[in-house]
Amino acid sequence: MIMKNILDFDYEGLQKYLTENYQIEKYRTDQICDWIYKKRIFNFDNMTNLSKEIRKILNENMLILLPNIVQKQISKIDGTTKYLFELADGNLIESVLIYYPSRTIACISTQVGCPLKCAFCSTGKSGFVRNLSVGEIVGQLLAIEKDNNIDINNLVYMGMGEPLLNFENVIQSVNIFNDPKMKKLGARHITISTAGIPHKIEELANLNKEIRLSVSLHATTNSQRDKIMPINHAYPIEEVIQSCRIYQHKTNKRVTFEYILIKGFNDSPEDALRLVDIFKDMKVMVNLIPINANPSGFEKPSKRFIDQFLDVLLKKGIDAVVRAEKGSDISAACGQLRLRKLKDIS
Numbered sequence: 001m002i003m004k005n006i007l008d009f010d011y012e013g014l015q016k017y018l019t020e021n022y023q024i025e026k027y028r029t030d031q032i033c034d035w036i037y038k039k040r041i042f043n044f045d046n047m048t049n050l051s052k053e054i055r056k057i058l059n060e061n062m063l064i065l066l067p068n069i070v071q072k073q074i075s076k077i078d079g080t081t082k083y084l085f086e087l088a089d090g091n092l093i094e095s096v097l098i099y100y101p102s103r104t105i106a107c108i109s110t111q112v113g114c115p116l117k118c119a120f121c122s123t124g125k126s127g128f129v130r131n132l133s134v135g136e137i138v139g140q141l142l143a144i145e146k147d148n149n150i151d152i153n154n155l156v157y158m159g160m161g162e163p164l165l166n167f168e169n170v171i172q173s174v175n176i177f178n179d180p181k182m183k184k185l186g187a188r189h190i191t192i193s194t195a196g197i198p199h200k201i202e203e204l205a206n207l208n209k210e211i212r213l214s215v216s217l218h219a220t221t222n223s224q225r226d227k228i229m230p231i232n233h234a235y236p237i238e239e240v241i242q243s244c245r246i247y248q249h250k251t252n253k254r255v256t257f258e259y260i261l262i263k264g265f266n267d268s269p270e271d272a273l274r275l276v277d278i279f280k281d282m283k284v285m286v287n288l289i290p291i292n293a294n295p296s297g298f299e300k301p302s303k304r305f306i307d308q309f310l311d312v313l314l315k316k317g318i319d320a321v322v323r324a325e326k327g328s329d330i331s332a333a334c335g336q337l338r339l340r341k342l343k344d345i346s
């Protein structure tokens, strides 16, 4: 008997499964979802409004599979918490909890490793293993909520992996988070971050959801972007931007662009002006991210260069901010906890 992970199911799917296989009344699905997603109870025996018989059926056939916490780093500065999770098959992934005055954000992974090999990223360096299941994506947020006994009200798909290369499972997890009978997280509080897969961005636009799109650009010419994001060979800047224009046209939403500032590489006023040109006639928000310590030896620009870059964008009417660094004392770049653990094991 193969046990099903209940976190793999969306509301309709779970209701159908329980009704068709075990003749469990439809309203029981509401009760089960309420225990898991609202009350954070992850043990069927503690779901006290279910009959003994239903609890027995659930225990014999289903699991509520949360990832195990292998390691946790907490910033002494702002409480940012980085998790290294172990999945049921022993694979490791990372997630991060970030606190802002009015919101708590979970940054979650969508793949074990990543096939895109961005030069500034530890995850890319460790290679790609597999896509995460729906339940493994959902389980990260629930495990963080359980560990901190908090209600997370913002979610970004910006951890390990390229979300749009695990499209179906990511969208199914968005549906679970968004469903009022499940996690009830407003779609506007959910952001999908991508390195830029044009046809998938268009597919996302066609779903007509309220979710936010964030695109990692990080360069202003193709020769520059080729050097740090190999995916650019397949999908150059023009194609990525064109798909973002289509996305914007269909959803009427502002697109966020992430731009890592690297000293002497992409931080000049000329780069800033090229960026302005790229975003001509678009509604965008630009997050400037001075690069953190990283395994490739890229350096952070001086404050003067960062301010100058920001100034050019603002003066040309582009909304932009320098993203405040969170958890700088634990600022191991994405994927470094996992990479370290893999080295320990090997």
Ligand code: SF4
Residues within 6 Å of the ligand: 114, 115, 116, 117, 118, 121, 122, 123, 124, 125, 159, 160, 161, 162, 195, 334
């Ligand atoms: S930055 Fe994102 S897309 Fe690039 S290798 Fe790392 S995880 Fe993959």
